[in-house]
Amino acid sequence: MKKISLNTACEIAIKRGGLCLSTEYINGKSHLRWKCVKGHEWEATLSNIKYQNTWCPYCAGQAKNTLDIAKMIAINKGGECISNEYINGSSHLRWKCAKGHEWSATLQNVKNKGSWCAMCVGQNRTIEYIQHLARKQNGNCLSNSYKDAHSKLIWNCSKGHVWKATFASIKYHGSWCPYCSNKYLRENLCREIITNILDHHHLKIADPIFLNPSNTRGQQHEKYTKFFHRGDPDNFIKQQERDQLKKELCEENWIVLRYV
Known part of the structure; x- marks a missing residue:
């Protein structure tokens, strides 16, 4: 019965130019993963797809900023939205990436700005990239290794001042030499x-x-x-x-x- 039901789901999806991505069917109330011809992915029951003739909520313009949409977007990125309540697009939700990192971000940032796990982004940085970033400020990064975005590195400005700051503060907060900025x-x-x-x-x-x-x-x-x-x-x-x-x-x- 399960095999026939899953085959039915796959056949319906193909007829609509899409795919059923799930590999297991439990019952008519269990959610399956679907993908439309434009590449949108979402979850819906086979009953909704077959008997209520629903399909891609994105293409139909029915996708609203709800917790379900947040969870769908997270799944598309290989992660999870682990919040249990959605207030509005500006409220923070808890997210979890495929590597298990957790953080808070608004649905607007994740959906409209394409942001995702900052820790994974930081792991892709190299010391060469950071030194290039420093040179754009007419300075240098004097450190020889990079751990993560929140570990302090040694920097040198064009006037020879030396200080310590995190990559995150330089890259994302626009900070630079505290001596030149009269912080000291x-x-x-x-x-x-x-x-x-x-x-x-x-x-x-x-x-x-x-x-x-x-x-x-x-x-x-x-x-x-x-x-x-x-x-x-x-x-x-x-x-x-x-x-x-x-x-x-x-x-x-x-x-x-x-x-x-």
């Missing part, structure tokens, strides 16, 4: 004043990120601050570790560290 204006101003007063020569240290002889001490160095530490107490611990490392490196290199 207060710290740079203090360093310039101290340099002029003490006639201090610039240091030639392997990692200038840690070894600046002057250090502006904001409150984030002394206590956990939600804004500076992005709501994560672990970032305060990391801040203290960086401060301690900077202090030790300065002592090893006979550098007087000035706190401002």
Whole structure:
């Protein structure tokens, strides 16, 4: 009976210029996968296709932004929409790709902009591509390897500034050199004043990120601050570790560290 029913589904699909992609038939209420002549894929019961004479909802203009459509789009991309509720096209749904990565995105982004798993996209990036991206900014990526979009890399701008930032922040958030953008204006101003007063020569240290002889001490160095530490107490611990490392490196290199 199952074989005959599946054969029936395949015959109906072929007559309509499409295909039945399912390999198993359970009963008249179970959903099968269908594909029309234009390549659209969707799920529907054999009863609906055979007795109600329905076919491709996309070609018929009946496809609406519903949870069912979200699940169909995800299946077409080899993944899943794992949300159980749909509000509107601007509300976030949970998605899962073929590799098991999960993330949140609106149906509008997935359907109309063709976006999908950002982690899989990041895995396709190479260090050569990232270095090419840096050169477009008249700078360089000094790192030799790439892990993922959220791991920090070392960058160098056209003025010689060196800093650390993630690929995601450079590529998707449009950030670049924090020194040129005056993000560290207060710290740079203090360093310039101290340099002029003490006639201090610039240091030639392997990692200038840690070894600046002057250090502006904001409150984030002394206590956990939600804004500076992005709501994560672990970032305060990391801040203290960086401060301690900077202090030790300065002592090893006979550098007087000035706190401002």
